[in-house]
Amino acid sequence: MPGSSFGHLFRITTFGESHGGAVGVVIDGVTPGLELSEEDIQKELDRRKPGQNFITTPRQEADKVHIMSGIFEGKTTGTPMLLILYNEDARPSAYDDIKDKFRPGHADYTYLKKYGIRDYRGSGRASGRETAGRVAAGAVAKKLLARRGVSVIAYTKRAAGIECTRFDESVIEQNPLRACDAEAALAMETRLKALQDEQDSAGGIVECRVRGLPAGLGEPVFDKLDAELAHAMLSLGAVKGIEFGAGFAAVDMKGSEHNDWMDKNGFITNHAGGIIGGISTGAELVFRIAVKPVSSIAKPQKTINLNGEETEIRTEGRHDTCILPRIVPVVEAMTALVLEDHLKLQAALMV
DSSP, X not given: OOSOEEOSXXXXXXXXXXXXXXXXXXXXXXXXXXXOOHHHHHHHHHHHOSOSSTTSOOOOOOOOEEEEESEETTEEOSSOEEEEEEOSSOOGGGGGGGTTBOOTTSSHHHHHHHHSOOOOSTTGGGSGGGHHHHHHHHHHHHHHHHHTTOEEEEEEEEEXXXXXXXXXXXXXXXXXXXXXXXXXXHHHHHHHHHHHHTTOOBOEEEEEEEESOOTTOOBTTTBOHHHXXXXXXXXXXXXXXXXXXXXXXXXXXXXXXXXXXXXXXXXXXXXXXXXXXXXXXXXXXXXXXXXXXXXXOSSOEEEEBTTSOEEEEOOOSSOOSBOHHHHHHHHHHHHHHHHHHHHHHHHHHTO
């Protein structure tokens, strides 16, 4: 089946291309009676949109959301919602010089092999612009979760080789990296400015925390909560890995160290990251994703063209130096979509 839809009872389908007419999303399974406005969705989209600072692409897209259905008198009706964002600063001609070349790190070659045709205008569906629809849908999910007392927060933990050494939630939205450590954020900025001068890019790690999540969510054995979150995160083009709780550090721990002991107040530790056996424990849900360096760089690279001939390519244009600050709201959105879906699945199970 085509892979543009995600979710079970709370389900989304995204549409559109980077340099086409519009991008957007259809949401099915929205609880009726939720007070919702375009402003509620716009504030999340503003965190993802391009042109925010020197790190991100200077492409000027307002990413103004239009709710086309599923709302009446300021409340959701329970019917499918269509959210659309018209592309206002598309420049497909910018790709004319490289349309016959495969860009290293991009999905040009694989899309052509799969479909026999590809949209070379800024990667088409493989573009990060597709995530605008996810963020719009995630804003709806986050508002539904807030009514249940569930909050989702993501932030940059590592970028360009520089790690945050402290967690200060108050500074996340106060620096261009959306890092949880103000001092580390300054060092990240300095390193990224140097990479811009080198016509290069960087990746890093985003961490996500979920608070207020009840125990018991997850559908073993194939739709475990961590499996579904992994599916959500790895569906993002820039994400190359995920770990929960202690993650890969667990391989160097003893069982007596990694096991989360309990007392009458609950779990004493949280090495599992809030999920055991694919089911939420009620503890804080914690995971981290590995984000690769941005593929579009102006530095000369070796590649081949459509005829299989060796050539050189420079990807000029408007591109991010580091995608982390813009992927943070996308991570929150995809997490919210999974959680709202599983809360609905659990409610259906217990009827």
